[in-house]
Amino acid sequence: MGKGGQPRVLLVEDEPAQRTVLAYNLEAEGFAVTQADNGEDAMVLVDEEEPDIIILDWMMPKVSGIEVCRRLKMRPETRGIPIIMLSARAEEVDRVRGLETGADDYVVKPYSVLELMARARAQLRRVRPSTAGVVLEHEDIRLDPESHRVYRADKVLKLGPTEFKLLVTLMERPGRVFSREQLLDLVWGRDIYVDTRTVDVHVGRLRKSLMQFGGADPVRTVRGAGYSLG
Amino acid sequence: MGKGGQPRVLLVEDEPAQRTVLAYNLEAEGFAVTQADNGEDAMVLVDEEEPDIIILDWMMPKVSGIEVCRRLKMRPETRGIPIIMLSARAEEVDRVRGLETGADDYVVKPYSVLELMARARAQLRRVRPSTAGVVLEHEDIRLDPESHRVYRADKVLKLGPTEFKLLVTLMERPGRVFSREQLLDLVWGRDIYVDTRTVDVHVGRLRKSLMQFGGADPVRTVRGAGYSLG
DNA sequence: TTCACCTGTTACATATCCGTCGCATATGCG
DNA sequence: CGCATATGCGACGGATATGTAACAGGTGAA
Numbered sequence: 350m351g352k353g354g355q356p357r358v359l360l361v362e363d364e365p366a367q368r369t370v371l372a373y374n375l376e377a378e379g380f381a382v383t384q385a386d387n388g389e390d391a392m393v394l395v396d397e398e399e400p401d402i403i404i405l406d407w408m409m410p411k412v413s414g415i416e417v418c419r420r421l422k423m424r425p426e427t428r429g430i431p432i433i434m435l436s437a438r439a440e441e442v443d444r445v446r447g448l449e450t451g452a453d454d455y456v457v458k459p460y461s462v463l464e465l466m467a468r469a470r471a472q473l474r475r476v477r478p479s480t481a482g483v484v485l486e487h488e489d490i491r492l493d494p495e496s497h498r499v500y501r502a503d504k505v506l507k508l509g510p511t512e513f514k515l516l517v518t519l520m521e522r523p524g525r526v527f528s529r530e531q532l533l534d535l536v537w538g539r540d541i542y543v544d545t546r547t548v549d550v551h552v553g554r555l556r557k558s559l560m561q562f563g564g565a566d567p568v569r570t571v572r573g574a575g576y577s578l579g
Numbered sequence: 580m581g582k583g584g585q586p587r588v589l590l591v592e593d594e595p596a597q598r599t600v601l602a603y604n605l606e607a608e609g610f611a612v613t614q615a616d617n618g619e620d621a622m623v624l625v626d627e628e629e630p631d632i633i634i635l636d637w638m639m640p641k642v643s644g645i646e647v648c649r650r651l652k653m654r655p656e657t658r659g660i661p662i663i664m665l666s667a668r669a670e671e672v673d674r675v676r677g678l679e680t681g682a683d684d685y686v687v688k689p690y691s692v693l694e695l696m697a698r699a700r701a702q703l704r705r706v707r708p709s710t711a712g713v714v715l716e717h718e719d720i721r722l723d724p725e726s727h728r729v730y731r732a733d734k735v736l737k738l739g740p741t742e743f744k745l746l747v748t749l750m751e752r753p754g755r756v757f758s759r760e761q762l763l764d765l766v767w768g769r770d771i772y773v774d775t776r777t778v779d780v781h782v783g784r785l786r787k788s789l790m791q792f793g794g795a796d797p798v799r800t801v802r803g804a805g806y807s808l809g
Numbered sequence: 810t811t812c813a814c815c816t817g818t819t820a821c822a823t824a825t826c827c828g829t830c831g832c833a834t835a836t837g838c839g
Numbered sequence: 840c841g842c843a844t845a846t847g848c849g850a851c852g853g854a855t856a857t858g859t860a861a862c863a864g865g866t867g868a869a
Contacts, residue, residue, distance in 0.1 A: 366659065509814080509815060510816095524725070524726040542697060543818095544817070549858070550817075551817095553858060556858095557859095570856095573743075574740070577726060739827085741826080773827095774828070774829065777827085779845095779846065780828075783848060784848095800845095800847090802837085802845065
């Protein structure tokens with residue numbers, strides 16, 4: 350990771366408005382952002398900045414995102430950098446081609462900014478398992494995404510799949526309040542239509558699971574806003 | 580959207596039955612809906628109502644949806660408003676043309692109302708992402724929108740949802756005097772029928788909350804004008 | 810098949826908050 | 840000073856958000 354501790358992201362997107370919004374959010378999330386609005390600049394900046402991850406728009410003038418992706422994945426010294434592709438509207442063909450060229454993940458516009466950043470963090474964790482991030486910790490709760498296990502005060506907790514994903518999401522940004530809609534997006538998925546009250550039920554179940562061996566309730570309800578950890 | 584109120588949607592659809600159903604559902608989902616049944620009215624209402632998002636029928640008498648979309652995307656002050664196009668025809672040609680004219684998303688009739696609203700929410704999140712990373716401060720009051728927490732002299736304050744939104748609004752421009760009407764607009768939402776005296780009551784409650792552990796009253800009453808911070 | 814487990818929805822109880830009213834108090838003005 | 844109006848604030852009935860048990864399916868393993 351970058352010298353200063355912040356993960357470096359190279360953001361390549363030709364549409365200024367979208368790029369600005371994304372850059373703003375990435376910086377707010379603790380990324381060091383380098384921007385490019387075309388593929389040629391991007392290729393140069395990859396060498397100059399040595400980003401930890403690349404977010405790449407599919408459609409761009411001159412050198413397209415696909416082409417940039419393909420080239421980077423051919424060079425041994427850049428192959429290891431995770432690439433997340435952005436694309437407008439999802440023909441299945443595109444999705445396949447995107448992954449075929451070696452992209453590590455693929456996000457369809459319009460995307461949830463939250464989700465995009467969650468995926469970026471996931472990619473970073475995948476590539477950089479040595480750094481902090483393998484195991485999420487918050488107070489006496491420890492979560493190992495690898496083994497899918499959750500501990501509290503050294504006891505192994507048993508939770509269902511949805512509870513687990515919910516906890517992962519909350520633990521990735523302790524303190525941050527997630528609205529029910531955001532949680533539906535992040536945990537259930539963007540195109541799943543489920544009543545928002547379902548979130549309440551699962552939060553309740555997660556709470557019970559987290560407290561099955563005692564301990565305080567680590568989940569905070571923020572009336573009118575959502576839930577957060579701590 | 581105002582700072583805390585409902586997101587405003589402009590619904591443009593010439594077929595009354597469809598428009599009514601959609602409006603009903605959008606309102607049930609917490610949107611403030613303005614309706615138009617033709618492109619000309621729509622253009623006017625965009626300026627008058629400043630919607631956060633526009634749902635636009637493709638086929639309409641006089642000025643078509645495509646045309647409205649094209650015009651709006653040409654004007655800098657309206658370009659940022661997300662537009663979701665509705666169309667009865669699903670030919671690929673249309674899809675392409677729809678996105679080419681600058682629409683941000685595209686839904687083909689017959690559509691699932693749930694899906695349409697999920698997409699509307701997705702667009703809103705994209706354009707107006709949460710106020711991330713910014714911590715508002717004024718004298719010894721600190722407000723973190725992300726964690727939804729308010730501190731005064733390092734103690735955590737407990738305030739209700741409306742008090743919170745009110746404080747956010749005031750803290751975003753310390754010193755500025757907000758009239759009761761402006762506060763109703765910004766905190767409660769545009770077309771909410773509420774007595775202006777309600778603002779007084781909530782300012783009172785906010786004051787009490789801010790002083791629950793002592794300290795001076797940070798809210799200034801400007802007789803005949805409104806309230807401000809500091 | 811049965812069984813154990815998980816899921817999303819519903820219904821209801823409860824806690825919390827909201828908006829309004831009434832009256833007290835403060836302010837400005839002639 | 841006395842009056843008119845603006846603001847402060849306690850109290851109350853009702854609205855709304857949340858917690859949670861119960862239920863009816865769904866899934867996959869044995």
